[in-house]
Amino acid sequence: MHRSFPEGFLWGGAIAANQCEGGWNKGGKGISVSDVARFKDPETMKDLNDVHSFCDITDEEIRQALDCIDDNQYPKRHGIDFYNRYKEDIALLAGMGFKVFRLSIAWSRIYPNGDDAIPNEEGLQFYDAVFDECLKYGIEPLVTMSHYEPPLQFCMKYNGWYDRRSIEFFTRYVNTITKRYAKKVKYWLTFNEIDSILRHPFMTGGLIESRFAPDKFEEVEYQAMHHQFVASALATKICHENIPDSMVGCMLTKRTIYPYSCRPVDILKTQQEMRSIFAFSDTQVRGEYPAYLLSMYKNKGFDLKIEPEDIEVMKMYPVDFVSFSYYSSTCAASDITNLETGLENTARGVLNPHLNRNDWGWAIDPIGLRVSMVDLYDRYCKPLFIVENGLGARDIVEPDGSIHDDYRIDYFKAHFKSMYDAMTEDGVELLGYTSWAPIDLISNSTNQMSKRYGFVYVDLDDKGNGTYKRIRKDSYDWYKEVISTNGASI
Ligand code: BGP
Secondary structure: OOOOOOOOOEEEEEOOHHHHOOOOOOOOOOOEHHHOOOOOOHHHOOOOOOOOHHHOOOHHHHHHHHHOOOHHHOHHHOOOOHHHHHHHHHHHHHHOOOOEEEEEOOHHHHOOOOOOOOOOHHHHHHHHHHHHHHHHOOOEEEEEEEOOOOEHHHHHHHOHHHOOHHHHHHHHHHHHHHHHOOOOOOEEEEEOOHHHHHOOHHHHHOOOHHHOOHHHHHHHHHHHHHHHHHHHHHHHHHHHHHOOOOEEEEEEEOOEEEEOOOOHHHHHHHHHHHHHHHHHHHHHHHOOOOHHHHHHHHHHOOOOOOOHHHHHHHHHOOOOEEEEEOOOEEEEOOOOOOOOEEEEOOEEEEOOOOOOEOOOOOEOOHHHHHHHHHHHHHHHOOOEEEEEOOOOEOOOOOOOOOOOOHHHHHHHHHHHHHHHHHHHOOOOOEEEEEEEOOEOOOOOOOOOOOOEOOOEEEOOOOOOOOOOOEEEOHHHHHHHHHHHOOOOOO
């Protein structure tokens, strides 16, 4: 490209506590949903309307999980042992010249049951040490307050985010962490992929579906979503009060959705599907429910408990910027008979015949990233932050220990070009980019280690065998050069 990204562009990478920390029962941490959840094979979920059956869970399955002492059956319990190896890992990221490192605080490490009166000091100290380590190298932490790790007790006892008290528990947690890390963390995200509550309600909302009447569950999800919106607005308020120069963002699963054809019915269908994402950013950025969502509540006969002060709070404390994950794209069609469907992250859609796909069927579509950036920036005129993007692949370690992941370099190169075009030609303001994930970790949707994203390889297999040794892949030096030249080397 031979042209640099804007000065001060925040290059880095993103991880989440539940997929890398391990130490699931260490340091006073409570058990979280991720320590007991097991995604079913997403390929078994072929029906487009069956949005989340691949990751639901019953009370009985939770009991079985709690009885299970083989942590390899629940690999997020050991992750990549970041809990003990964070110094080595952050040093590796610093070696690439990271400007920013996105990571999440595990709520259950701070408030083990969610509703505790006093925070767990040992958990707070752990993140003090992690942030200090980042700052030592001049790396700015970007912290997700909740990334698929609501405390399990909060789900069992209160039905998670369905209960209005969730707002109080979460804001207590937010007040604690924003006060404690006020001098260390400036950039915050409230809920990771907030829209995912409609796809994996247990992981995101702590909702155990079998506890509710089947015809009421959708309403339950929207009620929980409402509580998250209010909690997110209050979290923004608290964060600004405790850290005056902080910036708080929403976080979306931003897939690009194309009409499968130019038939007007397909265009209409696409517009409707896009609303499953925009409903969240429209509310969090504009501070009020969009008309189409209110119509949907009315048409479905939902009787959501929305207090007048909720509406006020949502209006008063919108987010400062819009962040999102982007991996691939799908299509929408009004009639899907005879069309092939597949996955985009944990959502399902019609496959685009013009695109190649990774080993898990996710389409590779760099132009779709530019389309998504323009979609969001044209709509809100708020700064964007790409906080997840990357290629899951089965990497091979050569006999000499090297890992040649040129496919990953190609993926990033094409996506960085799209980002550059969106900034220079479409006028999009982009604060930064954090790849998912700079170091291999446990995949969210497959629960496997073999779906790898990192510039750094971790010697661990799907059965939990391995030395946990960290090895630099070819992409490590490549990304290092991208950062040191601020994108000009691409
Ligand atoms: C996003 C999640 C991440 C991460 C990523 C990749 O939805 O926020 O936690 O896992 O997807 O997905 P996977 O791990 O399923 O390949």
